Amino acid sequence: MRALLLLVVLCLLPLTFCDQSTNADWKPFFKIDYDNDQFLLDGKPYRYIAGSVHYFRIPPEYWLDRLAKTAAAGLNAIEFYVPWNFHEIYQGKYTFTGQANVTQFMDIAKELGLNILLRLGPYVCGEWENGGLPWWLLHTPDIRMRTSDPRFLEAVRSWYSVLLPKVVPYLRKNGGPVIMVQVENEYGSFCGCDQNYTIWIRDLFRSYFGQDTLLYTTDGGSEGYLKCGFVPEVYPTVDFGAGDSKAINSSFEAQRKFSAHGPLVNSEFYPGWLVLWGQNGGFNLPSIQEIVKSSKYMYDLGASFNYYMFHGGTNFGYWNGAETQAPVITSYDYSAPLTEAGDPTPKYYAIRDWIGSLSDWPYKPSTVPPATKKRAYGQVTVQKLGTILDLADVISTKCTASEFPLTFEQMNHPFGFVLYRTKLPSSGTNLTASGLKDHGFVMVNYEYQGTMYAAFGNRTNLSLNITAKQGATLSILVENRGRQTYETINDMKGLTRNVTLDGVVLTDWQQCGVNLLNIFKHMKRPAYRPPRRATVKAAASFLPTIYVGKFSADTQEDTFFNPTGWGKGQYLLNKFNVGRYWPSIGPQITLYTPKSLLQSKNTIVMLELEHMGDCEKSNPNRCLVRFDDAPIINVTYTETRPRLQPEPRGPICPPIH
Numbered sequence: 001m002r003a004l005l006l007l008v009v010l011c012l013l014p015l016t017f018c019d020q021s022t023n024a025d026w027k028p029f030f031k032i033d034y035d036n037d038q039f040l041l042d043g044k045p046y047r048y049i050a051g052s053v054h055y056f057r058i059p060p061e062y063w064l065d066r067l068a069k070t071a072a073a074g075l076n077a078i079e080f081y082v083p084w085n086f087h088e089i090y091q092g093k094y095t096f097t098g099q100a101n102v103t104q105f106m107d108i109a110k111e112l113g114l115n116i117l118l119r120l121g122p123y124v125c126g127e128w129e130n131g132g133l134p135w136w137l138l139h140t141p142d143i144r145m146r147t148s149d150p151r152f153l154e155a156v157r158s159w160y161s162v163l164l165p166k167v168v169p170y171l172r173k174n175g176g177p178v179i180m181v182q183v184e185n186e187y188g189s190f191c192g193c194d195q196n197y198t199i200w201i202r203d204l205f206r207s208y209f210g211q212d213t214l215l216y217t218t219d220g221g222s223e224g225y226l227k228c229g230f231v232p233e234v235y236p237t238v239d240f241g242a243g244d245s246k247a248i249n250s251s252f253e254a255q256r257k258f259s260a261h262g263p264l265v266n267s268e269f270y271p272g273w274l275v276l277w278g279q280n281g282g283f284n285l286p287s288i289q290e291i292v293k294s295s296k297y298m299y300d301l302g303a304s305f306n307y308y309m310f311h312g313g314t315n316f317g318y319w320n321g322a323e324t325q326a327p328v329i330t331s332y333d334y335s336a337p338l339t340e341a342g343d344p345t346p347k348y349y350a351i352r353d354w355i356g357s358l359s360d361w362p363y364k365p366s367t368v369p370p371a372t373k374k375r376a377y378g379q380v381t382v383q384k385l386g387t388i389l390d391l392a393d394v395i396s397t398k399c400t401a402s403e404f405p406l407t408f409e410q411m412n413h414p415f416g417f418v419l420y421r422t423k424l425p426s427s428g429t430n431l432t433a434s435g436l437k438d439h440g441f442v443m444v445n446y447e448y449q450g451t452m453y454a455a456f457g458n459r460t461n462l463s464l465n466i467t468a469k470q471g472a473t474l475s476i477l478v479e480n481r482g483r484q485t486y487e488t489i490n491d492m493k494g495l496t497r498n499v500t501l502d503g504v505v506l507t508d509w510q511q512c513g514v515n516l517l518n519i520f521k522h523m524k525r526p527a528y529r530p531p532r533r534a535t536v537k538a539a540a541s542f543l544p545t546i547y548v549g550k551f552s553a554d555t556q557e558d559t560f561f562n563p564t565g566w567g568k569g570q571y572l573l574n575k576f577n578v579g580r581y582w583p584s585i586g587p588q589i590t591l592y593t594p595k596s597l598l599q600s601k602n603t604i605v606m607l608e609l610e611h612m613g614d615c616e617k618s619n620p621n622r623c624l625v626r627f628d629d630a631p632i633i634n635v636t637y638t639e640t641r642p643r644l645q646p647e648p649r650g651p652i653c654p655p656i657h
């Protein structure tokens with residue numbers, strides 16, 4: 001306190017003490033002032049009201065828009081993860097271009113005056129495929145991720161040798177926006193409880209960033225979580241949602257037990273929550289009043305806090321993660337203050353108004369950039385191109401023959417779908433695939449037999465009564481619905497155990513990965529003709545089928561793909577894998593389609609797995625989808641479908657096989 005007074009006095013002198021540019025030794029810095037329970041930014045007391053915004057869930061064309069809206073609410077910082085698996089899809093092949101250009105995202109934040117709380121993992125959870133860890137780690141089937149298993153550490157070390165040098169120029173001490181770096185993520189929620197591992201991460205960060213970069217951890221707001229989450233010499237913070245003063249005090253008291261002094265920090269304050277397929281949207285969310293009231297209470301305590309999420313974005317392609325009960329939906333709207341499409345909501349304005357009312361907050365809200373335009377392009381006809389069996393040669397990749405079925409990981413095919421085929425050695429009825437992950441669409445010759453699935457809600461269906469004669473071809477199209485996030489199990493995908501027919505193990509498999517992007521190439525071939533009724537083979541039952549459609553857009557605006565009436569599948573537009581749709585289970589119906597994906601002439605590809613949508617009576621191979629100007633992501637079904645409850649969250653100790 002005395003030092004601060006002295007500085008104030010010196011600053012009144014018309015000399016150079018406070019003019020940083022004239023002092024050659026002066027360097028920017030960020031640290032904790034333990035005596036006064038606060039942060040110091042370049043020597044001045046500092047606190048943040050931050051918001052989580054994930055570059056990997058936003059088209060890069062919209063990074064500036066989303067961050068400008070974040071800053072316009074009066075926030076002074078953002079928080080985001082760097083998901084390892086987004087940058088190293090195949091081992092040793094790194095991507096930092098386009099949507100993976102994380103340094104460009106940091107440059108934009110800096111220009112807008114937003115500081116950065118950087119969460120480098122390596123595990124990030126984030127409801128992201130495999131919690132952000134690369135699938136190829138599972139090439140070592142018994143690897144113990146998030147522990148000091150040397151096989152895991154070696155992979156982490158290689159990744160960080162590429163990533164961390166890119167971060168160094170962005171650290172505050174080097175004049176950049178990154179003020180704090182998070183070690184691991186909610187490690188206290190993971191049963192591994194291996195402090196040697198978290199200390200190893202800490203020391204690796206220090207070796208690149210120096211001792212003078214503030215490292216922190218984030219854990220649930222109770223002592224039980226902090227017990228294994230705390231890392232010596234790393235600043236502990238907590239995360240929790242809206243609550244009364246007693247609940248908030250109790251979470252901060254947990255933080256105080258592990259650091260008697262320093263600023264109070266809630267690193268994830270939840271204005272919304274994630275949603276799973278099969279779950280009604282928006283369950284038990286705090287009201288806007290409760291969110292503002294808790295914000296105000298934390299502010300009055302002098303705390304710094306971060307809205308998780310401030311803008312959620314989209315799980316494009318196959319990037320959604322899964323929880324034990326079900327996968328996370330494609331939208332990561334999260335009921336956040338800015339919608340999935342980046343539009344301000346009443347929640348946004350309530351937070352902005354509250355921040356604007358703070359007399360001692362220097363970051364005044366500014367004019368909110370306008371919401372992006374939306375356009376309803378209306379109905380688009382999609383035509384049946386062929387079933388998955390008709391098009392097997394076109395879409396196949398990485399085909400491998402083996403005696404027993406291989407997993408996605410063994411095939412080196414990370415995401416999406418694999419088509420497994422074998423000839424049946426005998427007739428039979430009871431087909432069992434006890435190791436199926438996650439959904440299997442079963443066909444015998446050209447007849448659909450049924451769907452098998454691993455855990456969905458509290459249900460599984462891993463046996464089917466099929467009609468099969470000796471010599472018939474059994475085909476199982478297996479969907480990887482996204483690897484688990486929060487639980488950190490070694491979530492292998494595909495047929496992970498043998499398949500039996502009436503107890504007999506089936507052998508001599510041919511398995512091929514599915515690459516739906518090949519369809520775009522296929523349609524460009526000179527020999528390609530749009531499908532005609534007569535050329536499309538009729539089947540007695542619906543098989544997983546590929547549909548294609550074209551539409552023009554004289555102006556390109558954001559829009560929402562609406563597959564109402566269809567079952568479940570994958571939607572691609574102009575060679576971009578937009579994501580999974582599943583209106584038969586909900587609650588998400590429409591898929592956000594940002595204008596950056598549109599062109600004047602557009603091509604849609606759909607892989608539909610369950611049943612056709614709205615089709616012409618005279619020609620059932622011609623069907624409709626729609627493009628709307630508003631999202632529907634919260635339908636409630638009243639029929640008997642799996643209705644899921646939010647997952648209980650707490651330390652889970654999964655067995656590793």
Ligand SMILES: *[C@@H]1O[C@H](CO)[C@@H](O)[C@H](O)[C@H]1NC(C)=O
Binds near residue numbers: 096097098101103104
């Ligand atoms: C990232 O973006 C910046 C700014 O547009 C660009 O200069 C840089 O080349 C990009 N990096 C990569 C790896 O593409």
Ligand SMILES: *[C@@H]1O[C@H](CO)[C@@H](O)[C@H](O)[C@H]1NC(C)=O
Binds near residue numbers: 148194195196
């Ligand atoms: C942590 O490291 C110490 C010292 O190397 C070792 O004795 C201990 O067994 C390790 N603990 C774990 C959980 O690996």
Ligand SMILES: *[C@@H]1O[C@H](CO)[C@@H](O)[C@H](O)[C@H]1NC(C)=O
Binds near residue numbers: 245246249
């Ligand atoms: C919460 O903590 C504050 C600050 O320490 C204190 O003034 C207040 O009485 C506490 N409230 C409850 C309900 O414990």
Ligand SMILES: *[C@@H]1O[C@H](CO)[C@@H](O)[C@H](O)[C@H]1NC(C)=O
Binds near residue numbers: 459
């Ligand atoms: C399992 O799937 C079969 C065929 O699709 C269906 O008849 C059966 O009702 C399903 N069982 C459960 C428990 O969902």
Ligand SMILES: *[C@@H]1O[C@H](CO)[C@@H](O)[C@H](O)[C@H]1NC(C)=O
Binds near residue numbers: 458
């Ligand atoms: C699954 O959950 C539903 C709804 O909670 C319940 O009615 C049903 O009995 C459960 N089924 C099983 C097999 O546990």
Ligand SMILES: *[C@@H]1O[C@H](CO)[C@@H](O)[C@H](O)[C@H]1NC(C)=O
Binds near residue numbers: 429465466
């Ligand atoms: C399987 O289907 C056959 C033919 O429809 C039927 O006779 C048989 O009872 C079924 N078996 C089981 C176990 O459901």
Ligand SMILES: *[C@@H]1O[C@H](CO)[C@@H](O)[C@H](O)[C@H]1NC(C)=O
Binds near residue numbers: 404496497498
């Ligand atoms: C599949 O069955 C064969 C023969 O019974 C056995 O050797 C093999 O271990 C089984 N594979 C798996 C993954 O269970």
Ligand SMILES: *[C@@H]1O[C@H](CO)[C@@H](O)[C@H](O)[C@H]1NC(C)=O
Binds near residue numbers: 430463500502503
């Ligand atoms: C089908 O086979 C599996 C594995 O052999 C067995 O567990 C299951 O009970 C069988 N189902 C029926 C309906 O016979």
Ligand SMILES: *[C@@H]1O[C@H](CO)[C@@H](O)[C@H](O)[C@H]1NC(C)=O
Binds near residue numbers: 282634
């Ligand atoms: C779904 O969202 C829309 C738009 O935000 C809202 O008007 C509607 O009330 C919501 N419906 C349910 C069932 O929550």
